[in-house]
Amino acid sequence: MSTRILPLELIDKAIGSKIWILMRGETEIVGTLRGFDDYVNLVLDDAVEYSPDARNPGEICKTELESEILLNGNHVTVLIPGSGPEDSLAASS
């Protein structure tokens, strides 16, 4: 493939569909991408947060964030358009 894909263009194409976000630690967020800015702060709809349960080690804590959320881009590490394959934390809980 000679044409290269620009990362921010790929994120732009994902607007309106499900996106899976890996944060800097062990937290993951799945939601519908409504928009983003130059700093990749994200606006997500119907977001679900998956993080390791502090009280039970080895367990995943699933939190349904009911309203539209603004996710700070500071710790956003990996963005995956689509709600993730079978290997996600989402699938294991």
Added chain:
Amino acid sequence: LCEQVQVLPTLSICCIIMSNQNRKAPHKKESILELNKLIDSKCRVKCLGGRELVGTLRGYDELVNLVLDDADEFLRDPEDHNKITDKKRKLGLVVVRGTQVSLVSPEDGLEEIANPFMASEEEME
């Protein structure tokens, strides 16, 4: 006037010179990391916070945001997040944030060797 020039710290003089040059020359996208050489080849990306990914580099920008295809994430030891295991999980087509990238290297031409520092420690004892 000479006395005034001596008082100015060297750093600010350099900045003035550099900004003058930029106005004359057209803006050139310059990175010390030549990612165009790694396009379409397998790359290992280490992130701040310990995540490690391997995938085919499909695109990048000047801020080192990356597009990796068929990316796999290497999973870390659940007890000790600093230990990396051989287990992987498939991620697919991903964007890696440049602000979180600590290392990008080609996967081909990499091999793991025995720890050379351990051997010299034994010799000393």
